[in-house]
Amino acid sequence: MATFVSMQFTFNKKEKLKSKKLIERLFTEGKSVSVYPLKLLYLKVEHSNDCAIQAGVSVSKRKFKNAVDRNRIKRLLREAFRNQKHIISERCSYKYIFMFLYLDENEKNYVFIEEKMTNLLQKFLKKTEK
RNA sequence: AAAGUAGGUCACCUUAUCGCCGUGUAUCGAAUCUUAUUCGGUUCAAGGAGGAAAGUCCGGACACCAUAGAGUAUCAUAGCGGAUAACAUCCGUCCAACGUGAGUUGAGGACAAGUGCAACAGAAAGCAAGUACAGUUCGGCUGUAGUGAAACCAGGUAAACUCUAUGAGGUGCAAUGCUAUGUAUAUUGAAGUUUGAGAAUUACUCGUUCGAUUUCAAAGGGUAAGCAGCUAAAAUUAUAAAGUAAUUUAUAAUUUAGAUAAAUGAUAAGGACUCUGAUUAUUUGGAGUACAGAAUCCGGCUUAUGACCUACUUUUUUA
Numbered sequence: 001m002a003t004f005v006s007m008q009f010t011f012n013k014k015e016k017l018k019s020k021k022l023i024e025r026l027f028t029e030g031k032s033v034s035v036y037p038l039k040l041l042y043l044k045v046e047h048s049n050d051c052a053i054q055a056g057v058s059v060s061k062r063k064f065k066n067a068v069d070r071n072r073i074k075r076l077l078r079e080a081f082r083n084q085k086h087i088i089s090e091r092c093s094y095k096y097i098f099m100f101l102y103l104d105e106n107e108k109n110y111v112f113i114e115e116k117m118t119n120l121l122q123k124f125l126k127k128t129e130k
Numbered sequence: 131a132a133a134g135u136a137g138g139u140c141a142c143c144u145u146a147u148c149g150c151c152g153u154g155u156a157u158c159g160a161a162u163c164u165u166a167u168u169c170g171g172u173u174c175a176a177g178g179a180g181g182a183a184a185g186u187c188c189g190g191a192c193a194c195c196a197u198a199g200a201g202u203a204u205c206a207u208a209g210c211g212g213a214u215a216a217c218a219u220c221c222g223u224c225c226a227a228c229g230u231g232a233g234u235u236g237a238g239g240a241c242a243a244g245u246g247c248a249a250c251a252g253a254a255a256g257c258a259a260g261u262a263c264a265g266u267u268c269g270g271c272u273g274u275a276g277u278g279a280a281a282c283c284a285g286g287u288a289a290a291c292u293c294u295a296u297g298a299g300g301u302g303c304a305a306u307g308c309u310a311u312g313u314a315u316a317u318u319g320a321a322g323u324u325u326g327a328g329a330a331u332u333a334c335u336c337g338u339u340c341g342a343u344u345u346c347a348a349a350g351g352g353u354a355a356g357c358a359g360c361u362a363a364a365a366u367u368a369u370a371a372a373g374u375a376a377u378u379u380a381u382a383a384u385u386u387a388g389a390u391a392a393a394u395g396a397u398a399a400g401g402a403c404u405c406u407g408a409u410u411a412u413u414u415g416g417a418g419u420a421c422a423g424a425a426u427c428c429g430g431c432u433u434a435u436g437a438c439c440u441a442c443u444u445u446u447u448u449a
């Protein structure tokens with residue numbers, strides 16, 4: 001049981017959204033939830049591998065000009081999702097693909113982003129359970 | 131001390147917890163034709179962005195295209211000598227310009243091959259003229275004066291055309307090869323008929339290669355799937371020798387990222403440094419720690435940028 005709990009905080013290659021086809025579908029057909037400055041695009045998928053959720057992260061080039069800043073935001077988002085994803089994985093029965101977008105133009109600290117991530121995921125659950 | 135010139139070094143550190151990436155070891159499970167291989171999980175171990183990784187501006191390595199051949203055009207380079215795989219880079223040196231100086235910069239081949247251009251002044255700086263005076267063989271023939279750096283025959287200018295010498299085939303790792311899935315019709319090969327519309331090759335010309343249609347056979351568009359290419363190299367460090375130096379040679383040691391919506395992170399505590407407020411002569415509060423992220427790999431150039439060190443120059447002060 002202890003191993004199961006520790007596994008919840010991982011975010012390895014399998015859980016990353018990689019297929020370009022799926023990403024394109026997500027952007028065209030996906031629905032969205034947002035808690036500023038975060039936005040979540042999601043799509044229910046039939047065929048997938050073992051993991052319940054595949055997630056990706058995206059930061060626009062217009063808002064953050066330098067690659068260093070973009071990387072920084074992506075890492076923060078990924079970290080926040082990694083720590084909070086148990087909210088979803090415990091209660092969600094379908095398979096989804098996710099894409100997180102960052103909308104603000106300024107960099108925020110980790111505590112702020114993690115808080116927003118929690119709110120966002122709870123909002124997502126409420127919306128899908130209805 | 132201030133202002134400057136040249137060169138070099140480092141790129142905040144430590145610990146804990148939770149994660150990411152590939153590698154290796156051990157182990158567990160599954161698959162296959164063999165005690166071996168492949169795939170997946172777990173444990174442990176050692177590693178995991180830069181001096182510019184950036185701009186993509188030069189030069190190579192490497193790969194493919196088979197005429198990549200000849201000529202023209204185009205582009206690049208340009209004192210002299212050297213280094214290098216190569217260069218528009220680097221080193222030495224001469225000359226010129228700038229700076230009080232340490233130094234910096236150079237777009238430094240040729241104008242007796244031809245063509246073009248030239249502010250102001252001047253009648254005129256080529257194609258058209260011409261002022262004054264003097265001489266005269268009476269011909270706008272000769273001389274002098276006036277303008278100007280230069281005046282009718284020479285000079286300046288090649289970040290003007292041009293000439294000279296040297297060099298350059300094209301496209302780029304989304305190259306290219308293999309594997310998987312698997313179908314319209316372009317493709318390839320062979321044979322028959324046809325002898326020419328056209329296509330490809332570097333911008334053009336020549337040259338070269340292909341060719342229109344029918345039948346048969348093979349393979350294949352695309353899917354940005356997977357694997358290889360993919361990191362051990364013009365490598366790094368140390369010592370010695372040669373050379374003014376760039377650099378070269380020899381010996382020894384070391385192994386140093388390989389991701390692909392793209393890993394190299396997050397949090398906490400402590401320390402270091404900088405700025406700053408208070409207090410005061412050692413404490414304490416706050417803020418900050420530049421520029422910036424590998425994407426086939428090297429050598430440069432350019433741009434961005436924090437701190438420190440060394441040598442030198444000028445000025446001022448003191449002795």
